[in-house]
Amino acid sequence: MNREVDAVFAALADPSRRAILERLAAGEATVGAVAAPLDMALPSVSKHVKVLERAGLVVRRVRGREHWLRLAPHGFASAADWMTHYAQFWSDSADRLAEVVADLGSNEGDPHE
Numbered sequence: 001m002n003r004e005v006d007a008v009f010a011a012l013a014d015p016s017r018r019a020i021l022e023r024l025a026a027g028e029a030t031v032g033a034v035a036a037p038l039d040m041a042l043p044s045v046s047k048h049v050k051v052l053e054r055a056g057l058v059v060r061r062v063r064g065r066e067h068w069l070r071l072a073p074h075g076f077a078s079a080a081d082w083m084t085h086y087a088q089f090w091s092d093s094a095d096r097l098a099e100v101v102a103d104l105g106s107n108e109g110d111p112h113e
Contacts, residue, residue, distance in 0.1 A: 024080060
């Protein structure tokens with residue numbers, strides 16, 4: 001599972017790849033359509049798409065000469081599971097901190113504490 005999470009976060013680390021994912025969130029598109037708003041050559045876009053494919057975030061379908069891309073939602077699952085685990089940790093930590101702060105506040109007026 002760690003390699004899956006590593007691949008997803010590595011893929012998401014690049015703003016161009018996140019832009020490609022944002023475009024594909026609107027629906028399936030050709031590589032050319034995905035590349036159009038990006039300020040880079042088609043071969044560079046293709047390299048980014050390959051990283052997204054290896055991470056399991058994008059699926060490619062070839063129809064004739066056109067390469068169609070779509071999101072692969074299951075690819076995000078490993079990273080979502082990882083974040084969910086740590087979200088619970090941070091939530092619990094924040095709850096404990098709130099309790100400590102509340103205890104400190106309730107003892108402020110007592111000179112014997």
